[in-house]
Amino acid sequence: MSETSAVPPHKIIGVAVIWNDQEQILIDRRRPEGVMGGLWEFPGGKIEPGETVEECIQREIYEELGIEIEVREHLITIDHTYTHLRVTLTVHQCCLLTGIPQPLECDEIRWVNLDELEEFAFPQANSQIISALKGSRRVGEAREAGEAEEIKLLTTDN
Numbered sequence: 001m002s003e004t005s006a007v008p009p010h011k012i013i014g015v016a017v018i019w020n021d022q023e024q025i026l027i028d029r030r031r032p033e034g035v036m037g038g039l040w041e042f043p044g045g046k047i048e049p050g051e052t053v054e055e056c057i058q059r060e061i062y063e064e065l066g067i068e069i070e071v072r073e074h075l076i077t078i079d080h081t082y083t084h085l086r087v088t089l090t091v092h093q094c095c096l097l098t099g100i101p102q103p104l105e106c107d108e109i110r111w112v113n114l115d116e117l118e119e120f121a122f123p124q125a126n127s128q129i130i131s132a133l134k135g136s137r138r139v140g141e142a143r144e145a146g147e148a149e150e151i152k153l154l155t156t157d158n
């Protein structure tokens, strides 16, 4: 009897956390048929040969949602193995530039704030993205609080 250890397919994915001016994030619901059907995700897709992750994210977002975005800083890279699939998700913070998002390749889209994300069912790998987002908000808040404190010190010193 020959034993083969099946290696699951590996998808390398660029993922966008897209913010609008109201501090909301865009999420989309995967179509009911297919892998992880019906779950919510951050939009994105496979990196094509010769493409940078930033180029991939920009292209996928235009194809999937018909909007132009600015791809900003890297948030987190996650390597996760599901039962029959391994994914590497490289996630970037992004800003909406132009257009109104359309559900061109998904079932539904929503703008939600950070605290609402927990109400939606995401694939397992996404809990790390959501924690990273919450962590980066805390860093931002601490920085703002620090700056406010510095300003207070500067103004009371003089």
Ligand SMILES: Nc1nc2c([nH]c(=O)n2[C@H]2C[C@H](O)[C@@H](COP(=O)(O)OP(=O)(O)OP(=O)(O)O)O2)c(=O)[nH]1
Pocket (backbone or CB within 6 Å): 011, 013, 014, 015, 035, 036, 040, 041, 042, 043, 044, 045, 046, 085, 087, 089, 123, 124, 125, 126
């Ligand atoms: N875009 C995106 N994909 C995610 C997230 N979390 C997560 O586990 N994934 C998985 C689901 C998919 O297997 C893979 C994304 O690949 P994809 O969008 O190019 O491919 P797909 O499976 O939807 O469809 P196909 O093009 O292979 O037919 O990564 C996420 O937040 N966003």
Ligand SMILES: [Mg+2]
Pocket (backbone or CB within 6 Å): 043, 044, 045, 046
């Ligand atoms: Mg996709």
